[in-house]
Amino acid sequence: MTARRPGERVSEVGSRLSPMRWSRVLLPLAGVAGVAAHDLLQRRRTLLRNYPLVGHARYAVETIGPELRQYIVAGNDEERPFTRDQRRWIYASAKGENNYFGFGTDNDVEHTDGYPIIKHRTFATVAPPSHPTAGENVTMPCAKVMGAARGRARAFRPRSLVNISAMSFGSLSAPAVRALNEASAMTGALHNTGEGGLSQHHRHGGDLVFQIGTAYFGCRDLDGAFDLARLTDLVASAPVRALEIKLSQGAKPGLGGVLPAAKVSAEIAEIRGVREGEDCISPSRHAEFHDVDSMLDWVELLAQATGLPVGIKSAVGDLQFWQDLAATMADGRRGVDFITVDGGEGGTGAAPLTFSDSVSLPFRVGFPRVYSIFAEARLTDRVVFIGSGKLGLADNAVVALALGCDLLAVAREAMLSIGCIQTLKCHTDRCPVGVATQDPWLAHGLDPTVKSVRAAGYIRTLRRDLLKVAEACGTLHPGLIDVDDVELLHGNQLGRPLRDVVGYRPGWGQPSAAQREELTAIMSGAPQGGSAPQSRDR
Numbered sequence: 046m047t048a049r050r051p052g053e054r055v056s057e058v059g060s061r062l063s064p065m066r067w068s069r070v071l072l073p074l075a076g077v078a079g080v081a082a083h084d085l086l087q088r089r090r091t092l093l094r095n096y097p098l099v100g101h102a103r104y105a106v107e108t109i110g111p112e113l114r115q116y117i118v119a120g121n122d123e124e125r126p127f128t129r130d131q132r133r134w135i136y137a138s139a140k141g142e143n144n145y146f147g148f149g150t151d152n153d154v155e156h157t158d159g160y161p162i163i164k165h166r167t168f169a170t171v172a173p174p175s176h177p178t179a180g181e182n183v184t185m186p187c188a189k190v191m192g193a194a195r196g197r198a199r200a201f202r203p204r205s206l207v208n209i210s211a212m213s214f215g216s217l218s219a220p221a222v223r224a225l226n227e228a229s230a231m232t233g234a235l236h237n238t239g240e241g242g243l244s245q246h247h248r249h250g251g252d253l254v255f256q257i258g259t260a261y262f263g264c265r266d267l268d269g270a271f272d273l274a275r276l277t278d279l280v281a282s283a284p285v286r287a288l289e290i291k292l293s294q295g296a297k298p299g300l301g302g303v304l305p306a307a308k309v310s311a312e313i314a315e316i317r318g319v320r321e322g323e324d325c326i327s328p329s330r331h332a333e334f335h336d337v338d339s340m341l342d343w344v345e346l347l348a349q350a351t352g353l354p355v356g357i358k359s360a361v362g363d364l365q366f367w368q369d370l371a372a373t374m375a376d377g378r379r380g381v382d383f384i385t386v387d388g389g390e391g392g393t394g395a396a397p398l399t400f401s402d403s404v405s406l407p408f409r410v411g412f413p414r415v416y417s418i419f420a421e422a423r424l425t426d427r428v429v430f431i432g433s434g435k436l437g438l439a440d441n442a443v444v445a446l447a448l449g450c451d452l453l454a455v456a457r458e459a460m461l462s463i464g465c466i467q468t469l470k471c472h473t474d475r476c477p478v479g480v481a482t483q484d485p486w487l488a489h490g491l492d493p494t495v496k497s498v499r500a501a502g503y504i505r506t507l508r509r510d511l512l513k514v515a516e517a518c519g520t521l522h523p524g525l526i527d528v529d530d531v532e533l534l535h536g537n538q539l540g541r542p543l544r545d546v547v548g549y550r551p552g553w554g555q556p557s558a559a560q561r562e563e564l565t566a567i568m569s570g571a572p573q574g575g576s577a578p579q580s581r582d583r
C-alpha cells in the first residue's frame with residue numbers, strides 16, 4: 046500500500062489507484078449488483094424477488110440444515126434415521142475407541158411406546174466376560190447351513206452373524222465398495238454386491254452374495270435380457286457364495302430405478318453390461334418370472350447351473366405372495382434357500398419420498414408376519430432368514446434375532462462406519478465424504494485401507510456386544526435369544542412379552558433342536574466370564 050504524504054488529499058490518493066486496485070473493488074460490487082438484478086428479475090423464487098440478496102441466506106441455511114441440526118440443535122436421540130447416540134456408538138466402535146456411555150440412559154424409557162427390553166437371567170450356565178473387548182474375534186456363525194435343506198452342491202454355513210447388505214457400485218463409490226469388501230475379508234462377513242453387478246472393487250478377498258436385480262446387471266446381454274452363461278462365468282470368477290434375487294427393497298418397494306447417463310462411466314457400463322453414457326434403467330418387475338411358480342422354477346435353474354444357494358430379498362406388503370411361496374414350497378420339490386426381509390425403514394441411494402416413508406411394513410411388523418406363515422407350514426428349518434432395516438444397532442438386532450432371524454444384513458450402519466456423516470444427500474452425487482458418489486474428487490478423499498479397518502472394527506464390536514447380551518440372557522449365541530427374552534413397553538404401566546405381541550407359538554423364532562445343538566457345540570469355545578473366587582467361610 047502506498048503511504049500518504051503529509052498534506053496530501055484523499056482524493057489525490059484515490060486518483061492514483063492503479064486499474065488493478067480499482068478492479069479489485071469494482072468487480073465484487075458488480076457481482077453483487079448482478080446477483081441482486083437477477084434476483085429481482087427472475088420469477089421462479091418469490092423469496093428472492095421480494096428480498097434480493099438476503100433471501101439467499103435462507104437457501105444456504107436450508108442446504109446445510111441437516112448438518113446444523115445434527116451438531117447444534119438436535120438432542121442425542123432426536124435425529125433420524127440414526128440418532129446422535131447411535132452414530133456416536135458406531136463411530137467409536139469403528140475406531141476401536143471407548144464406546145461406553147456415562148451416567149445412565151438418556152432414552153425416554155418410561156414414555157416410549159414399544160420400547161424393547163431384553164430380560165437378563167440371574168442364574169445361568171453362561172456368563173458374559175466383563176472386559177470391553179472380550180469376544181471380539183468370535184465370528185458367530187449361522188445356526189443353519191445355507192442350501193443344505195435343498196442339497197445345493199455349494200451349501201455352506203455363513204461364518205458371521207453380521208453381514209454387509211446390498212449396496213451397488215454406482216450408488217457407492219469405488220473406494221467405499223473396496224473398504225467394505227476388505228472389511229468382509231477381515232471379519233468373515235458376507236458382502237452383498239447390490240444389483241449393480243460385480244466390479245473389481247468387490248474383489249478384495251471378501252466372500253460375496255451376488256444380487257440379481259430386475260435389470261440383470263452383470264449377467265445380461267447387450268439388449269438387457271438375462272444371460273445364464275454370463276452368470277455362471279461371473280460367479281466362477283469371484284468368491285460368490287450365494288445368489289440373491291432382488292424382488293424389492295424396503296425403501297422403494299415395487300419400483301425400479303434409473304442411474305442417470307452422466308453417471309454411466311465406461312467402468313460402470315462394463316460392469317453392468319450396458320452402454321456408456323446412456324440412462325441405465327432398472328425395471329420395476331423381473332422378465333424371467335411372473336408368479337411364485339415360475340419364480341421357483343428360475344430359482345432351481347440358477348441353483349442347478351451354479352451349485353449355489355439361491356434366495357430372495359423383499360419388503361413386506363400384501364401377504365398373498367408369502368402364502369403362495371410357503372404353499373408351493375411345502376412339497377419340498379422346489380424352494381428358496383434364504384429369505385431376506387427388508388423393513389420399510391430401510392435405506393436407499395435415492396427414492397421418492399412416499400415410497401421411503403409409507404410403502405411396505407417396518408421390519409418389526411413385516412418380518413413376524415412372513416416368519417409366521419413359514420412356521421405354520423413347518424418350513425422355517427429349511428430356510429435361512431436374513432433381516433435388514435436398522436439392524437446394525439444391537440437393541441434392534443436382538444429383537445430381530447428373537448423373532449427368528451438367522452443372519453443380519455447392515456447397510457447404512459456400515460456406511461457410517463466408513464465415514465458417512467448423515468447429510469442425507471446420497472441422491473445428489475455430492476456426498477461430502479466420498480461414500481455415496483461417483484465424483485472422482487469427492488471419492489478420492491476416502492482411503493479404503495483406513496476405512497476397511499473401521500468397518501471391520503464396527504462389525505466385530507456389534508457381534509461382541511450381541512454375544513454379551515446373549516450371555517446375559519443365559520444363551521451361548523444371540524441366535525438362541527427367544528421371543529420370551531424380550532418385552533415391549535407401553536409407557537411405564539405395562540410390558541407385553543414379544544411372543545404375545547407377534548402371536549408366536551412355542552418353538553417359533555428358534556432354530557430346530559438339532560440346529561441349536563450344533564450351534565451350542567460350535568460356540569462352546571467362546572470366551573466366558575465368571576465370578577470372584579469363593580470365600581473361605583463357606
Ligand SMILES: Cc1cc2nc3c(=O)[nH]c(=O)nc-3n(C[C@H](O)[C@H](O)[C@H](O)COP(=O)(O)O)c2cc1C
Nearest residue numbers: 210211212239240391392393394434435455456457
Ligand atoms: C446407498 C444404498 C444403496 C442400496 N442399494 C441396494 C441395492 O442395490 N439392492 C438392494 O436390495 N438394496 C439396496 N439398499 C438397501 C440395503 O441393502 C438395506 O436393505 C437397507 O438399507 C436396510 O438396511 P440398513 O437399515 O442397515 O441401511 C441400498 C441402501 C443404501 C443406503
Ligand code: SF4
Nearest residue numbers: 465466468469471476
Ligand atoms: S454423508 Fe454421504 S453417504 Fe452419508 S448420508 Fe450424506 S451423502 Fe449419503
